[in-house]
Amino acid sequence: MPVVSRVARAGRAALPVTLTECTTIATHDTIEPDVIVVEYELAGTVNATGERHSARFIGVLTVRDGKAVHWREYQDTAALAAVLG
Numbered sequence: 001m002p003v004v005s006r007v008a009r010a011g012r013a014a015l016p017v018t019l020t021e022c023t024t025i026a027t028h029d030t031i032e033p034d035v036i037v038v039e040y041e042l043a044g045t046v047n048a049t050g051e052r053h054s055a056r057f058i059g060v061l062t063v064r065d066g067k068a069v070h071w072r073e074y075q076d077t078a079a080l081a082a083v084l085g
Contacts, residue, residue: 016084017044017053025056035062046083053083 021043028037038061043054055076062070 016048017046019044020052021054032062034064035060037061051083055079055083 019042021041023041023043025039025041027039030037038059039056040059041054041056043052045052057076058074060070060072060074061068
């Protein structure tokens with residue numbers, strides 16, 4: 001198994017939630033041709049309680065030569081803290 005897959009699997013296993021859905025809300029072009037902004041919502045189950053919740057995020061994605069080279073994510077940390085305690 002590639003190293004990236006092992007690292008990603010370990011990272012997901014450490015999350016306090018099991019993610020079940022990702023919904024794109026909107027995508028926005030920017031003045032930079034290699035950059036887009038995406039609004040999305042992740043849904044999942046809190047492992048400790050079994051409760052289902054969702055949260056919205058914004059990602060800024062830079063692509064060069066057909067590959068993602070940078071990802072910056074903005075989270076509603078207050079909403080996440082309220083769900084996770």
